[in-house]
Amino acid sequence: MTVAADAPPLRRPTRLAYGFGSVADGIKSAAFSTYLLLYFNQVLGVKASVVSTAIALTLLVDAVVDPLIGRMSDLTRSKYGRRHPYIFAAAVPAAFFFGMTWFPPAGLSDFAMGVWIFGFAAFARASMSMYQVPANALGSELTQDYAERSRIYGLRYWFAYAGTFAFAAFALKFFFVATPEYPKGQLNPAGYVPFAITAASLIFISILVCGWGTRSRIPYIRQADEREASPGLLSHFKEMGVAFKNRGFLTVFGFAILKWTAIGLYGATSLYFGTYVYQLSSGQLALLTLDSFVAVCIALPLAPKVTKWFGKRNTSLWMALIGITLGTSPLWLTYFDLFFPPGHPLLLPTLLLIGAVYGTMVALSLMMTAAMLADVVEDDAVTSGKHNAGIYFAASSFATQCASGLGILAAGFVLETSQFPGGVDPALVTEAMTDSLIAHYVPMVMGLWAIGCLIIWFYPIDEAKHLANVERLRAREAEAKARDMQDAPLGAPAR
Template identity: 35%
Template sequence: MPVDEARPDPSESPPLRLRTKLAFGIGSAAETIALFSLGSYALLYYNQVLGLPGWLGGMAISISFVVDGFADPVIGSISDRTRSRFGRRHPFMYAAPIPIALFFLAIFNPPDGLSHTLLFLWFTGSVIGLRVAMSVFHTPHLAFGGELSESYIERSKVMAWNNFSTWIGGTSISLIALTFFFKATPDYPRGLLNPEPYLPFSLLAAGATLTILFASAWFTRDQIPRMPKPPADQPPFSPFEFLKDVGKVLANRNYVWLLAGLFALSLMTGIRETLGLYGGTYYWGFPSEMLRWYSLGSLVGFVSALTLTPRLHARWGKRGVIIASAAATVVFPALGFILREVGWMFPNGDPRLLPTLVAISAVSYATGAILNISVMSALADVADENEVRFGVRQEGVLYSTRALFAKLDTAIGAALAGFVLTLIAFPEKAQPGEVDPGILQNLGLFLGPISMIPGVFAVLLYSRFSISSADHAATRAKIEAARREAPAVPN
């Protein structure tokens, strides 16, 4: 039944300007341009174009997740303790864009003639560099978003625009890539297998990422004066203080349940995302141009999430929405593969196949986006709980420790995806339409029912989260009372 305590607290801060939400959100559009390109095209490029064995490509991606994952909470802790004329977050947001662009270019432009070993090392080092540089921007950026509002519902709106911006970034770069760069040619009917477009594509994507990241940092600078500052007596960053910071966030049981749910969910999504293009190109037999229609499904899904999520939170509370959207995220991305395996899906080449899969993808994108918005908004509520308990704002460590767990588990998922290609004997430089049907059936099983197994555990773990809007209102009241009694903190 609806939760009547989800009505907004009249004492909360007023709504933010749309300009502020958009300026914050576009930073995630740039992140998605870079990381979507990495996740969607890099393994296919190194495996099917350059000939790197699939398990080595998957291992390179996994190693990058592990290294970057451990860098995240360190960056978050340093950011939480930073005191400067640009606030706690913006020094990092200004420093990161140029290295991000350079590492992105390195990924898609390795030197010619490298052996498998050297190609693996180049791929691994470039991806690590990109991910760590992106974390230098993205961890403080997310923490900044968590600080923008104190309102239970307004936080959801901030994260909804942030999430919608990820769709803008991912969809824009996908449409541009598949329309203008990876077009079919007589020599390459599947344009993604053509090595020539990867250089101009990477130049465009790197330039767009650089420009948008700087724009997000610049156009949110007016919010710096109203952001929380570190306590005057907070010690500087050190390994010991870092461990204390992590200990504080892990002492919050609501945060631990969100982490545990994310850990299970990321294992599922790591497999699905890494093998996604293999499914579209080989399992369903779509040429690159037809894959663009998935953007329509993503548009419907992300717009639905943008408009519905704050309303769902007001009606049902964040906990209920997290559980329901997690369950749907487990089922819908696997649905097409399951229907094919039981004989209830249109055959490849049937004109009804693509619209059906796009419709399924719309629901999948919507539920995944609603889940992400809900969890990111809930993390700001967890930060309030920890301020009451420990007297410090820890958005940086909260968001980054979550990223650590997600990346460690996605690393496992990416490694499993690489090993799946080896396990099912998926051929290198394979031609669509020429892969053994038994291999494709095994690919569908991994993208369908097998990938759902960790997702079921994610739903059970998310169900343990317990912060309601009434809890949030009580917590905010304690914070405001403590702030009225505390001395002012200098810049």
């Protein structure tokens, strides 16, 4: 890799623009993980197994696209750097294919609906990967500071949560308005038209803001050597395979697969629990959804502090384990008839309080693992001699996308095995139906988080090792600059 110039301090507008770029991924994740299954299953009446299987099959696209984009961006050399060409190119197709997913032609069979979902969701995911993988890799190149990385990835997660939960709360309040025909506004098909159009527009804006706002850093980001510009397909897969030899990456990857499967399962079923178990209105669900955004606002300033107090690994592990135990407590207490019944005046305040604490813990865990992955890039560079951020963040993006899809597939499994009916009137849902749903959901989601925490326990990079890695890389870069100056003809610019 060509050594980058010494970068000036990272400015606040650049950090904000980079963070704002994750609004696109937050909106896409919320829409596909939470609303897509509910819309096609409960509003349009498509079987849950068909919808969840169609979404899960898009993983086949991610399995090919994500690693290739990451590797290609690592090897790209242009006047716009190696990340920004992909970021700018993704804006239009990501918004277009996302929007089209929500507008299937009338009269399609369940199978045809599944094909429609798979086709447009797959194109939307691929377009988002073309943006998301290079953008995530860019974060590791904005700074090498151990604590600063926690800040910028914390900021990125804050905006992702804004996209996920603030927009979802806005949609529940203003798009999914209750009517006499649809007292549960989230089941009103008319609300999904402005929802889809607004979401697609925000995805487009978010991607452009990220690319334009970080363009000033292009001169200070490593470029690929010209001789690496045309790798073969076999070379791509060989380079990607290197990532799975790094112990630090394997622990983060394993944790990511399990935690995002659990998060995907939660996202796909949360509206079911709010609608049928707690019997909340769309306005109450908006408050409950906004609660998760409040949680990340609490987590953001805490991220650099807990990094110094406990380290990234311990924070990620214990916040996840304690958080999921607390977060599922209303459900298993409801199962044993120990929680507030629907309509009780303390039900919503208690759910809000638990959600804020649980959400803060999970947000801290997610922020830490993103920063841990950035540290893995330097750890690999010490041994490989290459700064392959694209490869690692592509693999992480695939883990996220894959696991989110697996979470939706798991949600379909939970709904089918619990025999929860599709297109059912909330007034006809019985306690036996909701108890069966809870009994199938809680053990699965807690088991996924517990196994993930066991894996992340073996993450090997602490602050001391990270600082040693950075110093070794700086020494190598200084030697490379000295050789360039020594070998260059008199008067030639140093690259």
